[in-house]
Amino acid sequence: MQHQMEDFIRALRAADVGVSPAEAIDAHEAVARVGYADRELLKDALCATLAKSEEEVARFDRAFDNFFARSAFDMGEPPPQQGQDSEPEAKLEDVSEEAAGSQIAQMILQGDANGLAQAIEKAGQEAQVSEIRLSTQKSRLTRRLLDELGITEIEKIIAQARKLEDPGGEGLAKRLEAGKRALTAEAQRYVQRQHDLYAAESGRQLREELLARKALNAEGGIDPVDLQMMQAVVRKMAKRLADRYSRRRNRARKGHLDVRRTLRQSMAYGGVPFNVVWKTERVDKPKIVAICDVSKSVAAAAQFLLTFLYSLNEVVDRLDAFAFSGRMIPVNQILDEHGVDKAILEVLKRIGFQQTDYGKALEDFAANHLDSLDRHTTVIFLGDARSNYADPRLDIMRTIHERSRSVIWLNPEPESYWSQGDSVMTRYLPFCHLAKTCNTLDQLERIIEDVLRQYVPH
Incomplete structure (x- = not known):
């Protein structure tokens, strides 16, 4: 049963239920205590051990029901009773000595559905069907499973039975042919279950990886279905970074052993260090100011940046977001009232479809929000720096650079475009600590991770 538990844990991980090695050991302990006899008790014990959130409980339930599902094996019509009206039928030993020793053929003729189901399970393990990763593998793995089961042997017996001079040979062949069809159908269902357990999630992950590399300013925009999935990918990326940074921060609270203070406190106990004192380390949460161009060419990238930053609320001390096309407006309240998904549409209603003017937007920021910058603030600009030949x-920009901890510019255009036409990107570069092309979610994740890495314990 240990092998089955290991497969179940793999299925949970494929269903996006995180199972650590320690939790896997706890799961084996739980199974050792409750056993497999009571299905509901087993499910509750494993769920309490492995699922850690409401979303994971739902995914656990689906994976458990699918993994331990056993469909009824349909053997077709029951074997005919020998009598006056029944068709004469030969026996396996009449075909050949080899046919008489075939366990699969005997189970088909006896109508042993349970035995055949167990044989399919065993053949599936031998064929390594659980290693399936793509839907295109289903046909090949089904054939491999049937080969392990001995379907070639059944086909051979059917051909031999039809060559018998005994009139009962055709009846035997028909019975075995019906059993072969039932075995094939059950093997297909078994492979489909394994695909649902181990490959369905990997297909979704492959789709997410492709979307993470999709250009945010692609011609024709982003398909609504892709947009919804990309927003989910952004949230998952943000959660991954938040978890990573939170663990880093938790380790920093403990820090290193403070030997002097530990020895000093141990003097009251005769030198025995009952109270261990750790050095404390100050950890800053980043304060981020996001200034986003929401003109038509950059609006999609701005939406994903705001979604990313807004999802980092666990590790960001303060996020002040601003948007501009011509004039600049704060969007924190819009984000709170409408959510990230609809915020860009609301911003576009207020300031969209204006002539892009970076100089005017910077004037608005300096007049109303410049005092919010300090040496703990990272300023992130998102835009193509095309200002329609207005004063940049x-x-x-020099003042923002001097007051803030760092200035990062994310430009959806490749660097070769930064000095062409009305782009003033090269003129802004001296006042940026970092300027990168950012046109995919992968690039966005790496840059935001670099921002968080600046705030390591010190």
């Missing part, structure tokens, strides 16, 4: 206000 480099003096304000």
Whole structure:
């Protein structure tokens, strides 16, 4: 049964239920105590051990029901009773000595559904069907399973039975042919269950990986179905970074052993270090100011950046978000009232479809929000820096650079475009600590991770 538990844990991980090695050991302990006899008790014990959130409980339930599902094996019509009206039928030993020793053929003729179901399970393990990763593998793995089961042997017996001079040979062949069809159908269902357990999630992960590399400013925009999935990918990326940074912060609270303070406190106990004192380390949460161009060419990238930053609320001390096309407005309240998914549409209603003017936007920021910057603030600009030949206000960019901890510019255009036409990107570069092309979710994740890495314990 240990092998089955290991497969079940693999199925849970494929269903996006995180199971650590320690939790896997706890699961084996739980199974050792409750056993497999009571299905509901087993399910509750494993769920309490392995599922850690409401979403994981739902995914656990689906994986458990699918993994331990056993469909009724349909053997077709029952074997005919020998009598006056029944068709004469030969026996396996009449075919050949080899046919008489075939266990699969005997189970088919006896109508042993349970024995055949167990044989399919064993053949599935031998064929390593649980290693399935793509839907295109189903046909090949079904054939491999049937080969392990001995379907070739059944086909051979059917052909030999039809060559018998005994009139009962055709009746035997028909019975075995019906059993072969039942075995094939059950093998297909078994492979489909394994696909649902181990490959359905990997297909979704492959789709997410492709979307993470999809250009955010692609011609024709982003398909609504892809957009919804990409928003989910952004949230998952943000959660991954938040978890990573939170663990880093938790380790920092403990820090290193403070030998002097530990020895000092141990003097009251005759030198025995009952109270271990750890060095404390100050950890800053980042304060982020996001300034996003929401003109048509950059609106999609702005939406994903805001979704990403808004999902990092666990590790960000403060997020002040601003959007502009011509004039600049704060969008924190819009994010709170409408949510990230609808915020960009609401922003576009207020300031969209204006002529892009980076200088005017910087003037608005300097007039109303410049005092919010300090040496703990990271300023993130998102835009293509195309200002329609207006004054770029480099003096304000210099002030922002001097007041903040770092200035990061994310430009959806490749670097070769930064000096062409009305782009003033190269003029802003001296006032940026980091300027990167950011046109995919993968690039966005790496850059935000770099921002968080600046706030390591010190």
